[in-house]
Amino acid sequence: MKFSALKALSFSLASIALVACTTSPTGRNQLLLFPESQLSEMGVQAFSGMKSNIKISNKPVQNSYVQCIADSIIKHVPTEVFDGQWEVVVFDDTQLNAFALPGGKIGVYTGLLEVATNQHQVAAVMGHEVGHVIAQHGNERVSQNALIGTGTQIVNQVLQANEVQSSGLIMSGLGLTTQYAVALPFSRTHESEADEIGVELMAKAGFDPRESVQLWKNMSKASGGQSQPEFFSTHPSPQTRIEDLESKMTSAMKYYNAAPERPDCEA
Incomplete structure (x- = not known):
């Protein structure tokens, strides 16, 4: 590529980044190329x-429990x-997972309900997953994939026609595989940000945020201590998550104590 063409491309990409730059709910800079x-x-x-x-799942009690939360x-x-209207489905x-998607969609796997042993712990997971949607992490990752992984042709399609031809690009950006069977992890930055948003969200809804710490203790126990060292994992380690959540607990408890309702989904 000639220098002038390379310079023009760099200028174009810089212009795209400038126009599409926004700020997440926690104050972090984001690049969002797609309309919501x-x-x-x-x-x-x-x-x-x-x-x-x-x-x-065809179990009415199980479905009602998750829907209530x-x-x-x-x-x-x-x-x-x-x-x-949000749609909630128990798969x-x-x-040991759940997810939320733009467009008002929440999915909970029955395996999670074996480890999240009460409504507060399920709410911690759900709040975290909805936190990804609130912070537009799917949009951010699809945008990054479009710029970094597929080159200028896809970028032009995004900007001019709002179309992406690769289903793999879309699905991985939303945190799913193209086989629809496995939820993919977000980055450590996204996971930590969703934890922060999620613990506040569950507390505002009247669920005890202290149970988010117990949830990760349960998750660590369920993994049998087999989690990868944090450096090699896209998720923060359970211990890091516990420490981060504990550092936010004073603020979360203020929301919890001020919450107008105390849900009783286990009744």
């Missing part, structure tokens, strides 16, 4: 695919994040 309406469309399509490919959390999600799968 398009991310919502991606989330709806991905969720539809998951419902077609993963068994859905979700309803309490959703009340405290800003309407600018999503102002429609009959052994994964």
